[in-house]
Amino acid sequence: MNPNHKIESDKLADWLAKKIVEEIEKRANEMAKQKNEELKKVRKEKNEELKKVRKELKQIITDKDKMLKKVMKEKKEELEKGNSALITKERQSTYELQEAHSELIRGFRDLSGEGSVIGVKRMGEVDEKPFLKVCEQRFNGENVGLQHAMLCSEWQKNINDSAWYPFKLVVTGEKMKEVVDDEDEKLKKMSEEWGEDVKNAVTTALEELNDFNPSGRYSVPALWNFEHGRKATLSEGIVHMTQQIKNLKRQRT
Known part of the structure; x- marks a missing residue:
């Protein structure tokens, strides 16, 4: 190639x-x-x-x-x-209970007598017995009644006076509670002048007002269980009133 x-x-x-x-x-x-x-x-x-x-x-x-x-x-x-609806029903029930309670109080004013177990007590109204006792010890004759009336009237006026607020806050468990302040100057002076029993009567009336009518400083009626020294329940009041009515019927027959 x-x-x-x-x-x-x-x-x-x-x-x-x-x-x-x-x-x-x-x-x-x-x-x-x-x-x-x-x-x-x-x-x-x-x-x-x-x-x-x-x-x-x-x-x-x-x-x-x-x-x-x-x-x-x-x-x-x-x-x-x-x-x-529940709130309305609850309010209605509360109103009805209050009405029933008020009716019972009105009824007990007529039916209850001296020494009745269930009756009406004026909460915030001072107990006059300690005042009478101390007046009987210090005064004689007609002065006893006059001094007793004046002393009760004076301290009832003090109790109802909203300008006087002898309370203090204390802690009980997890709650705050208002109680009568024993160190209040007016109460201390009263105790020194009239004795511990009179002071306790005033303290009790103040506590009752604070519990039963905290928005006002005037006494209010309450259904009371005198046997146990506490507010009576509605059922206790109804049972007692029913018994009182039965007793009245027996007396009339």
Whole structure:
């Protein structure tokens, strides 16, 4: 073979090989580009689907939230109506109990006699017995009645005087409570002048006012259990009044 022909043949072979490689690279690049475009398209479609799903989920959550809020609002309104009805019923029951208590007090004023176990006591009204006792010890004759009346009247006036506030706060358990302050100057002076029994009578009246009529400084009637020295329950009052009525009926027959 002619050397020149061999050279030309090799050049042609190299050129062909180069062209084949270029063609292969070109096709590979085109295929890669096509696949990349297809992948982008798929990703775009998937992203659109995902956005759609997210939008649907968001709408579902929004609808559920609205429904939940609506249900909660309805339940709240139902509870408020029920609570309002209970409060009204409780107020009505309290009013009826107060009315029954007041009626019992009015009835006991007519039915109860001296030494009755259940009766009416004026809360905040000073007990006159200690005053009478001390007046009998210090005064003679007609002066006893006069001094006793003046002394009781003076201290009842003091007890009803809102400007005089002989109370202090003390802690009992986890609560704060108002009690009579034994260190009050007026009470201390009274104890020195008239004795401890008279002071205790005034202290008791002050405590009763603070318990039974804290908004005012005047005595109020209360159904009282004299046997146990405490406020009588409504049932105790009804039972006792029923017995009193039965006794009256027996006396009339």
